Amino acid sequence: MFLRVVLAEVEKNFKQYFFGARVLFWALALPLGNGLYLYFLYLPFAKEQVNLEFGASSFTMDLAGFTLIGQLLYSFFTMMLLAGAAFDRERQQGTLESVLLSPANRSAILLGGALANALNHIWLLIGVVLSWVLFLNVNVFIGDFLALAASVTLSYLSIVSLGMCFEALFIHSRRGTMYGTMLQEPIMFLSGLIFPLQSMPRALLPFSYLLPLTFGLVAVRLTLLGGASVTEVATPLIALLLMTAVFLALSVWLIGYAERSAKAKATLTQF
Amino acid sequence: MPRQADFAVEVRELTREYISAKRSHLVGKKSTTIIRALDRVDFEIQDGELFGLLGPNGAGKTTTVKILCTLLEPTSGQAFVKGYDVVKEAKHVRRIVNMVAGGERMLYYRLTGRENLKYFADLYDVPKREVSPRVDELLELVGLADRADDEVEKYSKGMKQRLQVCRGLINDPQVLFLDEPTLGLDVNIARDIREFIRERIVREQGKTVLLTTHYMFEAEEMCDRVGFLSEGKLVALGKPDELKRRIPSGFSVEIFVTRLTDDIVEGIQRLENVEKLITTDYEGEAEGEKVDRLVIRVGSDKTVPEVLNYMSNKPCRIISVNLRGPTLEDLFMFYTGGK
Numbered sequence: 001m002f003l004r005v006v007l008a009e010v011e012k013n014f015k016q017y018f019f020g021a022r023v024l025f026w027a028l029a030l031p032l033g034n035g036l037y038l039y040f041l042y043l044p045f046a047k048e049q050v051n052l053e054f055g056a057s058s059f060t061m062d063l064a065g066f067t068l069i070g071q072l073l074y075s076f077f078t079m080m081l082l083a084g085a086a087f088d089r090e091r092q093q094g095t096l097e098s099v100l101l102s103p104a105n106r107s108a109i110l111l112g113g114a115l116a117n118a119l120n121h122i123w124l125l126i127g128v129v130l131s132w133v134l135f136l137n138v139n140v141f142i143g144d145f146l147a148l149a150a151s152v153t154l155s156y157l158s159i160v161s162l163g164m165c166f167e168a169l170f171i172h173s174r175r176g177t178m179y180g181t182m183l184q185e186p187i188m189f190l191s192g193l194i195f196p197l198q199s200m201p202r203a204l205l206p207f208s209y210l211l212p213l214t215f216g217l218v219a220v221r222l223t224l225l226g227g228a229s230v231t232e233v234a235t236p237l238i239a240l241l242l243m244t245a246v247f248l249a250l251s252v253w254l255i256g257y258a259e260r261s262a263k264a265k266a267t268l269t270q271f
Numbered sequence: 272m273p274r275q276a277d278f279a280v281e282v283r284e285l286t287r288e289y290i291s292a293k294r295s296h297l298v299g300k301k302s303t304t305i306i307r308a309l310d311r312v313d314f315e316i317q318d319g320e321l322f323g324l325l326g327p328n329g330a331g332k333t334t335t336v337k338i339l340c341t342l343l344e345p346t347s348g349q350a351f352v353k354g355y356d357v358v359k360e361a362k363h364v365r366r367i368v369n370m371v372a373g374g375e376r377m378l379y380y381r382l383t384g385r386e387n388l389k390y391f392a393d394l395y396d397v398p399k400r401e402v403s404p405r406v407d408e409l410l411e412l413v414g415l416a417d418r419a420d421d422e423v424e425k426y427s428k429g430m431k432q433r434l435q436v437c438r439g440l441i442n443d444p445q446v447l448f449l450d451e452p453t454l455g456l457d458v459n460i461a462r463d464i465r466e467f468i469r470e471r472i473v474r475e476q477g478k479t480v481l482l483t484t485h486y487m488f489e490a491e492e493m494c495d496r497v498g499f500l501s502e503g504k505l506v507a508l509g510k511p512d513e514l515k516r517r518i519p520s521g522f523s524v525e526i527f528v529t530r531l532t533d534d535i536v537e538g539i540q541r542l543e544n545v546e547k548l549i550t551t552d553y554e555g556e557a558e559g560e561k562v563d564r565l566v567i568r569v570g571s572d573k574t575v576p577e578v579l580n581y582m583s584n585k586p587c588r589i590i591s592v593n594l595r596g597p598t599l600e601d602l603f604m605f606y607t608g609g610k
Contacts, residue, residue: 001396008393016381094376097342098438102394103365263344266289 005104009112010119017086017116030075039067039136052226053198054218055235059226062139068132069221070193072125073155077187077213079117080163081180084170086113088177096171097268106255107164114163118156143227151223151233154240155216161247162212168251172258174267192217212247215239276354279446279479280316280339285309285348287334287503308334310503311348316446316481316496321473323494324483325599327607330500332483333372336448339481340370352446366395368446371439373454375431380424384415384434387423388441395442409437412471414463429460436464440472446479447472453489461489469493487599497599501607515597523568523601524575527590528582529560535585539567542581544574547604557590568601 017023043063050066052059090096099109132138142148170176188194190204191213200208208214215236222228222236230237262268287309292301309331316322324332337343339350341361349356355363371377378387388406397405410416413433423431432452439447449468453461469492472478484490490497491511499507507514531550540548547568556562569575575594582589 004393004396008390012379012382012386012390015386016379093380094372094374095379097372098377098391099394101340101342101365101370102391102442103362103396104394260344263342266343268342 002105002108005108006112006115009109010116013083013086013113013116014120017089039064050196052196052218052221054222057228057232059222059228061141061221061225064132064136065138065140065225066196066221068128068138069224070217072128073159073213073216073220074188074191074193075124076118076121076156077159077162077191078184079121080114080159081166081183083113083117083163084166085177085180087167087170088174091171091174091268100259100268106259107252110164110167110251110255111160113167114160117163118160139225141225141227142223144223144229147228147230147233148220148223150230150237151216151219151240154237154244155212155220158212158216158240158244158247161244161251164251165247165254168254168258171255172261172267187211187213190214209239212240212243215243276351278315278351279318279320279353280314280322280481281351282312282314282335282339283349283351285312285335285338285350286346287331287338287343288346308503309338309345312500312503312505314498314505314508316479318479319473319477320495321469321480321482321493323490323497324481324500325485325487325490325497325603326500327485327603329502330607331503332485332500333450335500336370336450336481336483340368340448341365342370366442367444368448369439369442369444370448370450371435371452373432373451375428377435378423378431378438381422383420383422384410384426384430384437385419387434388437391438391441397442405441405443406437409440413437413467429456432456432460432464436467444478446481449480449482451484452482453484453486465489465493487603491599499602499606506606507602511599511602514602515599523566523595523597524578525593525595526565526567526578526582527557527562527592528565528587529557529562529590530587531563531565532585532587535582535587536565538581538585539565539578542574542577544570545578546570549604557588560588562590566600566604568604 048063049060050063052061052066087096090099100106133140166176166180169179173179190200190208191211192200192208193213197205197208197214197218219233219236219240222233286307289306289308291304291306293304294301308329312331312335314322324335326332334343338345339352339357341357341364344358349358351357352364353367355367357364379390382390385406388409389402392402392406406419407416410419413436415430415433415437418426418430423434426434436452439449452468453464456464468480468482473480482490482493494511496508496510497514498505507517509517536548536550539545545567549566551564551566567578569578575592579589579592
C-alpha cells in the first residue's frame, strides 16, 4: 500500500506539474544560467581555482566545478521547496481535500511528491554536468568513487527528507509559498553555496550546520573535485545520515500535526 | 473497534465553531469572533437511505459533511459512520466513505479522466486486478467512456461533475456524501445526475447517501427523509410528507407578475392572513416585460381573492396564478424564515 501510494504520487506529479518542453527547458536553463553568472563573477578574483577548507584539511578545486555543484544542489533544494509549494496549489485546486479524504498513508504522499521532484532533477543534473564539462572544461578529480556515491546519495536523501518536512509545513499553512520564497535567500547564503564555508562569519556557522545543504555541498565538492576519501568526508556523511533520520521522523510527526491542525482550523481549502 | 451500529450515520450534539480573526489596521490588535456553524445537531441515517440535509447558504450543511468524512474536526459532540467515530477512528471511516462536492474542484486537470480515477484507486488501495474493470465500468455508467483518455481540462462542466461522481464511487463506499452535486449544472445534466444517484447508487447498489442541497425540488424528487438546518441548528427532521403535514396553514399561491414594485409587495404583506411572502426573479419575459414570481403562503383560501383583488387595483399585470399544496420550498420558508 505504501509503495503503491508513493508511485501513484510520483506519476501524478509528473503528469500534473512537469509537463511540456517549455517547463523542462526552464528547469534546465535557470540553474545553468545562475551557475554561469556566478562563474564569470568569480573568475577575475579566483583565477579558476578555489580553496575549500574542512576540518584540518584544505582542498584546492576548480572554480567552475565549485559553482556548478553549488547550483546543482541548490536547484535540487529549490525543487524540494517547490514540492512543498505543490500542496499550496492543491489547496487552491481543491484536490488537497480529495487526497486527504482517502485512507492513503500521509508519509507516502509526501515521499511521492518529493521523489517526483528528485527524479525530475536527475536528468537536469546530467544535462548541466555535460554542458559544463563540454563547454567549460571542469577539472574533475575523483579519488574515491565510493565516497562520491555516498556523498551524492546522502545529500539527495537528506534534502528529500527535508523536502518532506516542507511539504508537511505547507499543508499546515496557507502561506506556504510565501515562506518558501522567504527561506530561499538565507539558505543560499548560509549553506556555503556561493562562497567557501571558511569565509562565513563565525557567528553564523552554527546556522549553517543546521542545513543538510551545507554538508551535502562540502561532501560532493570534496569527493568530486578534491579527490577526498570516505575518511576525509566522514564528518559530513555522518551529519547527512543523522539529518536524514531526523528529518524523516520529523516529517512523519509534522504531517500528523499539520493535518490535525488544518482540520481543527478549517484550512484544508484556500477559500 | 466500531461500536454497535444501528445506523449508517449517527450524529450526536455535533457542534462546530469557527474563529474569525481580524485586525482593525495593519499593525493593530487582532479581534476574534466566534461563529457557531453547527449548534448541537442530532440526526441518524438508516442503511440504504437517501437523506437530504437542506438549508440556505451558511446553514452548516457543508460543515456537517466535512466532519462526517473526516475533513474537519467538531468543536464538541460526536459523529459515527457505520459505528466508527469520525475523530478517533478516522482511518476506518475514510475507507468506507467518499464525498462528491459541487463545482469544478477535486480533480487533476492535466490528467485524463481515466488517469484521475486510477490515481484515486491507488490511494484507496483498490485491488489492482479490479482497478481497470471498475474504472471502465464507472466511466461507462456516467457516459464518459468515449472521452476517458482526454485531459480533464478539456471536459465541460457537466463532464467534470460526472467524473467527480466516478471518483466518489471508486472505492465502492458504503456511505456517500454529496455536497451540492448539481451546483451550476445545466438542467438536463443535473437531472441525469439526480437519476443516476437515486436509481443506480441508492436503489440498485443499496448505498447510503447524504445529500446537501438548497434546491428544494431536488430534495423533494430524491430524498427519503430530510433535515432542515438553519443558522447551524437542525430545525426539522422527517419524511417530506410528514413534515408538510406539520406546517400549520393550508396552501400557497404562486403568482407570475410583471411590473411588480416594492410598494405592491409591502401592500400584499399587510393583508390579513398572508403568512409569508417571497419574491424570486423568474427567468422569463411576457410581452417584453420582466416577469417576477411571488410565492405567498396563506392561512385561509378566502385570502387568495383578496390578494388578487388588491393586485388588480395596482399597476402590475398578473400573468398566471397557481394554487398548490405545501412543497419542500414551503417547508424551507417555514423553517428557515424564507432566508
